[in-house]
Amino acid sequence: MLEYQAILENAWVGILFTRNQRVLHCNPRCSEIFGWPHGELVGQHGSVFYLSQEDYANVGRAASPVLARGEPFDQELPMRRKDGSTVFCHVRAKAINPHDTTAGTIWIAEDIGERRRAEAELQSLLLRQEAILENASVGILFTRNGVIVHCNPRMEQIYGWPSGSLIGRTSDVFFRDAADRQAFAERVAPLLSRGELVDIEWRNVRRDGSPLWSRILAKAITPADGSQGAIWISEDITERKAVEERLALSQRLLEQRVQERTAELEKAHQQLDAMIQCAPLAIYTRDTRNIVTSWNPAAERMFGWSAAEIVGRQIPSVPPDQLQNHEQLLRRVLGGETIMRTEVVRQRRDGRRIYLDMTLAPMRDRAGCITGYLTIAADISERKEAEQRIEFLAYHDVLTGLPNRLLLRDRVDRALTHAERHGQRLALLFMDLDNFKQVNDTLGHDTGDQLLQAVTQRIQQCLRETDTLSRQGGDEFVILLRDLADEQAAVPVLDKLLAQMQRPFLLDGHELTTSVSIGVALYPEDGRSFDVLMKKADMAMYQAKENGRATYHFFNETMSHRASEHLALRNGLRRALDAGEFELHYQPQVELASGRVIGAEALLRWNAPGEGLIMPGRFIPVAEESGLIVPIGEWVLMEACRQARAWQQAGLAEVCVAVNLSAVQFRRGNVEQSVLRALEATGLPPHALELELTESLMIQNVEQVLATVRRLKLLGVKLSIDDFGTGYSSLSYLKRFDVDKLKIDQSFVRDLASDPDDAAIVRAIVQMARSLNLKTIAEGVETEDMRHMLRVFQCDEAQGYLFARPLPADEFARFLSAQQAR
The missing domain is CATH 3.20.20.450 (EAL domain)
Known part of the structure; x- marks a missing residue:
């Protein structure tokens, strides 16, 4: 009896006895598996081992008839530890006396968690290997005694066979004929028999007979036993072979071209000289003393001196105010620096100044010593004039030449700073021509443009030199009045503007009458920034239009309320x-x-x-x-x-x-x-x-x-x-x-x-x-x-x-x- 007790206490599986659904006895391994301190399980109800009462009932329904027949009950299922965690167990049970259920049941529990994890990992590994095989970008097949026993989809795709149709066929299907198959076998059989890796390129055929180049890797599964077969990996290298053939052809053509090019170099030298002579850019060279050594026709046209007049002399083309810059460039280029595309001012023989885009590069002899320098110059005078024009247009209206909104903003900001510093007022007048659209629609845009130019002249006659007149586009003008003592100081200017605009304009035989509506915003009463003053002057101008046009209106807060309501x-x-x-x-x-x-x-x-x-x-x-x-x-x-x-x-x-x-x-x-x-x-x-x-x-x-x-x-x-x-x-x-x-x-x-x-x-x-x-x-x-x-x-x-x-x-x-x- 002591021997049985020792076996029970030291068994590697959990063993417990139950009677009337309660634990009568269990060994230490059983307590360990289910996380109970040894001895605490005795007297516990059998349901403590199950995740739910339903699981307990299900196992009871399954086990009862089996145990009643005196047969062993065997099942793998998740069970519950004392702390509520899950443990997977292999459970075996047998009734002590099938004819007397009160005699109890012996249960043996084995923790199979590690085994299940190992099985899951093995299954995962098999699935990954299968996925790799099925989704590989190269063809893979296995042969045994020359017969295909397995291949992946890529192998079927490469050789044009329907899915599954290669299984059971011999490898002859990949070769043009028996002789081709024999030649291939003679190359690879010795390597396979020695257990070496086969790596060979071969011209195979697809199912439809079309040729393709393949790179084939193979190795015997068991070199000593050919019946165990071999694994073959095939890659379609048809395109690569075509590229290699093209490269080989290109190499031959390149060698031929080098020979031809050598013959062309002399001709190119002659052409280069011709190009220099015909180039639209001035190209000339000077030695280290600044003496001209060559002078092309474009340089003659650009500067006005012929080659006969200037070669052997220094060029008197640097204006006095550019001498310092010229000497700096000279030191740099004779010091070995290549100066790319620097802009300089030079003068022609007739004294006219020209803008040049100039590149200077040192010239060296065989020993690498600097012997002079090369100059390439393009006349960019027209471009510079255009840039100056563009810069002007960036800040001015094209039609009238007046400052645009960008320049107006700058002047208003400066005027605001000045007014704040000296405690002065200024006014912003937003003007809109009344019925200008009718002139455009009736007489055309040319007449409309002439009217805008004439209006500009009339307005300028009403302003001081310190004031700014700006056109905002269309028929809208803005006037900045500076240095005002009070708001009434703007009234004489406003009255004068209204009177001037009511005089008729005579344009192209048409006598035109117009008027202006003017909105006025004052600093500091109505705002302290350009945007705020512009917004309020604009509101006041629309109020002037609503008041019957041909009038002016000073901004007030009622307008702001209406504008706020509109925005809301x-x-x-x-x-x-x-x-x-x-x-x-x-x-x-x-x-x-x-x-x-x-x-x-x-x-x-x-x-x-x-x-x-x-x-x-x-x-x-x-x-x-x-x-x-x-x-x-x-x-x-x-x-x-x-x-x-x-x-x-x-x-x-x-x-x-x-x-x-x-x-x-x-x-x-x-x-x-x-x-x-x-x-x-x-x-x-x-x-x-x-x-x-x-x-x-x-x-x-x-x-x-x-x-x-x-x-x-x-x-x-x-x-x-x-x-x-x-x-x-x-x-x-x-x-x-x-x-x-x-x-x-x-x-x-x-x-x-x-x-x-x-x-x-x-x-x-x-x-x-x-x-x-x-x-x-x-x-x-x-x-x-x-x-x-x-x-x-x-x-x-x-x-x-x-x-x-x-x-x-x-x-x-x-x-x-x-x-x-x-």
Whole structure:
């Protein structure tokens, strides 16, 4: 019994006895495997060894029938240590008495964690080796007794065989014929039998018979036993061999060329001399005493002295103010330095100064001693003049010669520093010619340029020498008035400017009258920097224009508030689209003959946080000016189409949704693609979408607009002219643009019942539309009298508060549903 106890206590596997699902006894190895202090496991429930109660139950269900039959239970599974960590074990169990379960069970547990890790590493190694073999960039195959037993995909690719088709074939398939195969065997067999590495290049064949060059590496698996086979590695070197052949050919050609080149050198020497004589650059040489030793024709033309006059003499071409620089260059080049492309000033025989781009290089004899120097010179006088002109233009306006914005900024900054130091004021005047665009459009840009030049002269007559006049571009000028005692000191200059500009200009036989609007910003009251003063003078100028033009206006803070509000709207619009702050309201459009709702105009509203609904009249101009109308317009188009399709899918009567297109949106955006995207994305039938265009849009860039309108019509959408009669109404564009409907502006409809002129205009529009087979719709209909008169005039459709205000989408759906029910 003591011997069994010793075996139990020293066994390398864990051994425990259980009875009634509790540990009766276990050896030290068992406690060690499961991380329990020896002795603590006794009395523990059998579930402490399992990761979960479910695992414990599963093992019980599996083991019970096996143990009941008196058979051993054997399983590998993850089990639980006392600290909760997992240990993989091989568990074997057997009932002590299968007929009496109360007798208990003996369990043997073996920690197989290391074995499982070793198996996993082996599997990983095999997978990596397989991956290397299958993905190798070279072909690899194994042969046994001359038969292919395995090869990788690259080997099949190189030799043009389908996947798996090489297995079982002999290596004869890689050779042209039996003789070729025999020759190869004679080369490699001795090496393989000695266990040496074969490394050979051979001309093999592909499956289709086409030749290829291969580099073949091979080694016997067991040199003493040829039946064990060999491993072969093959690389396609066809391209490399072709390159080598080309290189060999190139080598032969090079040797031939060297021989030819040697013969050409003498000829090249003669050509070089000819080139020097014909070169456009002055090329001449001098000795160490500065005596000219050669002088080409270009040097004769550049300096004015012939070779006969100057060879053997020093060149008297260095101006007195350039002597020091010349002597410095001379010391450097005679000291052995090559001076590349230095710019110098020289003078011709006639005394005219010229700019030269000059390169100087020392000349040496066979012993390496400096004997003189070579000069190559190009006349860059024209380039230098151009550079000076460019430098001038960088700071001046091309047309008038006035300082541009860059130079103005520099002068204002200097004037501000001076004014601050001496406690003085200065004024910045922002001037804009009134109606200058009309002159350009009517008389052409040449006349417009002449007017700007004449205006420049007039303004300069009103200014002091210390003042600065700058042109900012177009018809905008800025004046800097320095050294002002107070703001009233600028008034006489402003009055004089207005008076001068009101005098007519006589240009090319045309008597032109113009005026200026001037905004004034003062330092230090309105700002202490160029940018701030410019911004405020610009605001004041626009206020002068709003005040009737031909006047001036000093900046005040009210303008700043309006500008800030404008900026806030612009910034808010950028955020609104991303934040989903826009919404559409829909105003019903009614068929007058039947009273049936046949359409809805989509009207944009901005539900701004903290402000509520902002109407379009306040933010649309800002959106158009900033270009944000393009993405906003695309959103409106997409949302209107989506909503119209949703109404259809909800079973409501089909209505045509009308969407306004801004002229800015039409010019800057790709309207055709936006419409197509909206229709495709929402599934709305094209005939259920109406695009409202303004009259002004139809007369700008007519051909481009016409082409776009025609493509929109091809999509199947409807087109209408919005606010008809308020713009440049023309029968010709109605005929060419193939619109479907005219929308009579509410300014004519509003007083329809009380103003005979408005009634006559509306009647004429309706009659003209009917003659052109166009429908008409009146907007702003608010009374029964208006509706009655429109029906008498045979107007087709109407919209306005008489029928309904613009409604949110859900309210419009209820309105439409109620109308259907009647």
